Amino acid sequence: MSEQSSRAVRIHAAGGPEQLVIDTVSVGDPGPGQVRIRHHAVGLNYIDVYQRTGLYPFPMPLALGMEGAGVIEAVGEGVTHLKAGDRAAYAANPPGSYCDVRVMPAMNVCKLPDSIDFETGAAMMLKGLTAQYLLKRCKPVEGLEAGDFVLFHAAAGGVGLIACQWAKALGLKLIATAGSDDKCKLALEHGASHAINYRTEDFVARVKDITGGQGVKVVYDSVGKDTFEKSLDCLKPFGLLASFGNASGPVPPFAPGILGAKGSLYLTRQTLFTHITSRERTQSMADDLFAVIASGQVKIRIDQRFALADVRKAHESLEARSTTGCTVLLP
Ligand SMILES: NC(=O)c1ccc[n+]([C@@H]2O[C@H](COP(=O)([O-])OP(=O)(O)OC[C@H]3O[C@@H](n4cnc5c(N)ncnc54)[C@H](OP(=O)(O)O)[C@@H]3O)[C@@H](O)[C@H]2O)c1
Numbered sequence: 396m397s398e399q400s401s402r403a404v405r406i407h408a409a410g411g412p413e414q415l416v417i418d419t420v421s422v423g424d425p426g427p428g429q430v431r432i433r434h435h436a437v438g439l440n441y442i443d444v445y446q447r448t449g450l451y452p453f454p455m456p457l458a459l460g461m462e463g464a465g466v467i468e469a470v471g472e473g474v475t476h477l478k479a480g481d482r483a484a485y486a487a488n489p490p491g492s493y494c495d496v497r498v499m500p501a502m503n504v505c506k507l508p509d510s511i512d513f514e515t516g517a518a519m520m521l522k523g524l525t526a527q528y529l530l531k532r533c534k535p536v537e538g539l540e541a542g543d544f545v546l547f548h549a550a551a552g553g554v555g556l557i558a559c560q561w562a563k564a565l566g567l568k569l570i571a572t573a574g575s576d577d578k579c580k581l582a583l584e585h586g587a588s589h590a591i592n593y594r595t596e597d598f599v600a601r602v603k604d605i606t607g608g609q610g611v612k613v614v615y616d617s618v619g620k621d622t623f624e625k626s627l628d629c630l631k632p633f634g635l636l637a638s639f640g641n642a643s644g645p646v647p648p649f650a651p652g653i654l655g656a657k658g659s660l661y662l663t664r665q666t667l668f669t670h671i672t673s674r675e676r677t678q679s680m681a682d683d684l685f686a687v688i689a690s691g692q693v694k695i696r697i698d699q700r701f702a703l704a705d706v707r708k709a710h711e712s713l714e715a716r717s718t719t720g721c722t723v724l725l726p
Contacts, residue, residue, distance in 0.1 A: 397423070398421055398422070398423055399421070399422050399496065400419050400420065400421055400422065401419070401420055401421075401422050401494045401495040401496045401497065402417050402418070402419060402420075402494060402495050402703065402726070403417070403418050403419075403420045403458045403491065403493065403494040403495075404416070404417055404418075404458070404459055404460065404493035404494065404703065404706050405417075405418050405420075405456045405457060405458045405459065406447055406455065406456065406457050406459065407455055407456045408455060409447065409448055409449030409455075410447070410448065410449070411447075411448075412447070412706075412707040412708075412710040412711050412714075413707065414447060415447065415459070415706050415707050415710065417703075417706075418456070420458070420494070422496050422497060422498055423498060424469060424471070424498070425469050425471035425474075425498050425501075426471045426472075426498070427471050427472040427473050428472075428473050428474060428500060428501055428502070429470075429471040429474070429498050429499060429500055430468075430469065430470050430471065430474060430477055430498070430499065430501045430504055431468045431469045431470075431497070431498045432463070432465045432466065432467055432468065432483060432485075432496065432497060432499065432504065433465045433466050433468050433495065433496045434463045434465040434492065434494065434495060434496065434517070434726050435464060435465045435466070435513035435517070435726070436463065436464050436465070436513045436514040436516070436517035436518070436723045436724070436725055437460055437462065437463045437464075437492050437517055437703065437723060437726065438460075438461075438463060438464075438486075438492070438517045438518050438519075438520065438521055438522070438721065438722075438723060438724075439460075439462075439553075439699075439701075439710075439713060439721075439723065440461060440462060440521050440522065440553065441552075441553075441617075441640060441642055442461060442521075442640075443459050443460060443461065443490075443493075443710070444710060444713060444714055445641065446459060446490060447459060447710065450641065450645065453490070457490060458490060458491035458493065458494065458497075459490050459491070459492075459493045460490055460491060460492030460493035460494070460724075461486055461487060461488065461490050461492055461521055462484075462485065462486045462487075462492055462517060462518075462520050462521040462522075463484065463485060463492035464482075464483065464484035464507060464513040464514070464515075464516030464517035464520075465482075465483065465484075465496075465513060466480065466481070466482055466483070467479055467480065467481045467482075467483050467504075468496065470501065471501070474501045476501070476506070477501060477504060477506060481506055482507040482509070482516075483504050483505060483506055483507055483516075484504075484505060484507045484511075484513075484516030484517060484519075484520050485499075485503050485504040485505060485520055486503060486520040486521035486524055486667065486671070487499060487502070487503035487504065487671075488500075488503075488668060493703065493706060493724060494703075494726070495703075495726045502673070502674050502677065503671055503677050505520075505677065505678060505681040508685050508689070510689065511685070511688065514697055514700070514723050514725075515688075515695045515697070517723050518553070518695050518697050518721035518722075518723050519557070519684065519688070519695040519721070520681070520684075521667065522553040522554045522557055522721060523557050523684040523693070523695070524667055524670070524671065524677075524680050524681065524684060525554050525639070526554055526557040526558040527680050527683055527684055528665070528667065528680065529554075529558065529615055529637060529639065529665070530558065530561055530565060530567070531683070532670065533613075533615075533635070533637045533663065534635070535612045535613050535633065535634055535635035536633055536635070536661060537612065537633055539567065539612060539613065540566075541565065541567065542566060542567075542568065543567055543568065543611075543612050544567075544568045544569075544570060544588075544605070544606050544609075544610075544611040544612065545562065545567055545569055545570070545611050545612060545613045545614070545615065546570045546572070546602055546611045546613070546614040546626070546629050547570070547571055547587075547614075547615045548572045548593070548614070548615065548616050548617060548618045548622055548626070549572065549573065549617055549618055549642060550569070550571030550572060550573050550578075550582040550587055550590070551571070551573040551574075551578035551579070551581045551582050551719050551720070552718070552719065552720070553718075553720060553721045553722070554617065555571070555573070556581065556582070556585045556696055556719070556720050557695070558615065559571060559582050559585040559586045559587045560585050560586045560693040560694065561687060561692070561693050562586065562587075563585075563586030563587075563588075563692075564586075564687060564690075564692040564693065568588040568589075569586065569587045569588060570587065570588060570589045570590070570591065570601075570602060570605055570606075570611065571583070571587035571589065571590040571591070572590070572591045572592075572598050572622075573590060573591075573592065573593070574592070574593065574594050575592060575594065576592055578592075578719060579591065579592050581719055581720075585696075589605050593622070598629070599625050599628045599629055602629040603629075609631055610629055610631040611629055611630060611631065611634065612630075612631055612634050612635065613630075613634065613636075613637055614626040614627075614629050614630060614634070614635075614636050614637065615637050616636060616637065616638050616639070616640075617638075617639050617640030617641075618640070618641075618642050618643050619638070619640060619641030619642060619643050619645055619646050620641065620644035620645060620646055620647065621643035621644070622643070623636075623638070623646045624653075627653065627654070627657045627660060628657065630657070630658060630660050631658065632658035632659055632660075633659055633661070634658065634660055634661070635660070635661045635662075635663065636660060636661070636662045636663070637663055637665055638662065638663065638664045638665070639664070639665045639666070695721060696719075696720035696721060697720060697721045697722070697723055698718060698719045698720040698721065699712060699718050699720075699721075699722040699723075700722070700723055700725060701722070701723075701724050701725070702724070702725055703724045703725060703726045705724075706724060709722060709724060
């Protein structure tokens with residue numbers, strides 16, 4: 396039995412970035428189905444903000460972070476896909492990746508291809524697997540084919556810039572929205588067919604204009620409260636609103652009749668964690684992500700790097716909408 400200590404960023408009460416503190420915790424050996432991983436880089440995600448503020452409630456104290464990459468130090472009984480010394484990366488529950496070293500379930504931890512560095516591995520797993528299932532598994536009832544228009548909000552963010560590139564690789568015409576002209580430019584440089592600054596332009600009117608009055612087959616909406624109703628107005632009849640986040644706040648309750656009135660629309664609220672409930676499923680999605688990166692069609696853009704000790708600044712930047720692409724924390 397070996398015991399070592401690790402820094403772990405935790406909260407002891409829900410609240411603002413000031414709640415993030417660095418505690419020293421003790422880390423033991425992995426039990427059955429677990430691994431011990433030493434992080435070289437940790438991914439920052441908007442879900443970490445929802446957990447910190449209490450929008451997604453957890454028992455306290457809560458160790459934050461759902462994405463990371465590093466080296467496997469030890470594996471528990473029954474773990475066959477990893478061994479000590481392997482380079483690995485993951486998006487996984489339970490939270491706790493904002494640390495030097497941790498013990499965690501092995502199921503969602505994947506071997507990292509040699510061609511992918513640790514920072515990229517830490518930045519891409521949660522966001523890349525999300526783009527994967529949104530574009531490949533979250534389909535409108537009438538299907539999604541090359542040449543179809545889709546609308547993707549917050550397209551210059553972490554998930555967004557991956558989705559722009561992947562959608563282009565699939566032949567989709569992705570209309571991006573973003574909160575500044577510079578962010579719109581970034582989305583276009585990453586494969587969006589059109590970009591709309593939704594702080595200054597009416598995105599419903601622009602989408603109608605771009606699509607010749609037709610609307611899009613799917614809207615991918617992670618902004619939530621501020622965009623929800625207008626997103627419905629961008630859809631073709633029988634179109635799909637794929638809601639997958641609440642950066643502006645949760646969508647308030649609404650009457651389902653609105654879906655009928657706006658064209659027999661479909662609504663789904665998706666989360667990655669329903670898609671990665673088995674080792675096989677996780678690995679096949681990760682293999683698809685590794686392949687699109689190896690092909691050069693998707694590049695992982697890391698625009699912000701913070702020391703783990705500067706985690707408060709990292710959260711402040713993400714919430715202030717001042718980040719683009721992915722952000723990593725470095726232990
Ligand atoms: N359900 C899932 O499976 C899943 C998985 C991963 C991520 N997500 C969601 O996908 C979204 C993107 O995640 P990410 O980690 O890549 O973050 P991100 O896109 O890098 O950052 C969030 C972006 O949301 C936009 N935004 C719009 N209104 C906002 C507001 N009031 N406050 C703050 N930001 C606002 C900002 O871009 P603009 O300035 O361009 O508007 C901001 O940069 C998040 O909502 C996240 O929760 C969901």
